[in-house]
Amino acid sequence: MNYDQVMEVKTMANKCRTIAIINLICGIVSSIYLAYKLGVEVDIDYRGDLDYDRNWLLTMCIFAGGCFATYMIFVIFVSIAEILDNTSLITSIESTTNSTLNKLENEGRKDDLKKNNGWRCPGCNKINPDYIETCSCGEGKRP
Numbered sequence: 001m002n003y004d005q006v007m008e009v010k011t012m013a014n015k016c017r018t019i020a021i022i023n024l025i026c027g028i029v030s031s032i033y034l035a036y037k038l039g040v041e042v043d044i045d046y047r048g049d050l051d052y053d054r055n056w057l058l059t060m061c062i063f064a065g066g067c068f069a070t071y072m073i074f075v076i077f078v079s080i081a082e083i084l085d086n087t088s089l090i091t092s093i094e095s096t097t098n099s100t101l102n103k104l105e106n107e108g109r110k111d112d113l114k115k116n117n118g119w120r121c122p123g124c125n126k127i128n129p130d131y132i133e134t135c136s137c138g139e140g141k142r143p
């Protein structure tokens with residue numbers, strides 16, 4: 001994964017957080033609305049008129065259910081954001097570690113080659129071990 005892809009993952013993580021917060025606000029508002037609308041029982045009273053009675057238990061249950069569903073969606077999006085963040089963090093640590101290791105490895109190899117009488121190719125500057133007679137670029141070993 002390169003730098004651009006890491007940034008892309010970070011942007012996606014931030015989008016997930018934004019969605020989570022929007023979901024939280026909309027979810028609570030619609031829970032209140034649904035509880036308000038559905039938490040009433042309609043009876044016909046003795047005069048034959050419609051009688052709206054708020055059932056507070058039902059109202060609270062609808063509100064609690066709505067909040068719970070909202071919270072579950074919130075947790076899912078926040079978790080995805082966390083996973084994405086960790087992925088980009090791990091990837092950037094990984095690539096830093098890899099380039100450091102490569103550097104150390106190359107330096108170590110160069111030291112080894114000097115000790116073992118390696119030779120530097122005059123054509124491409126690559127250091128080749130003593131037993132190699134021709135460099136990968138085609139240039140031959142010079143005495």
Ligand SMILES: [Zn+2]
Pocket residue numbers: 121122123124125126135136137138139
């Ligand atoms: Zn060469």
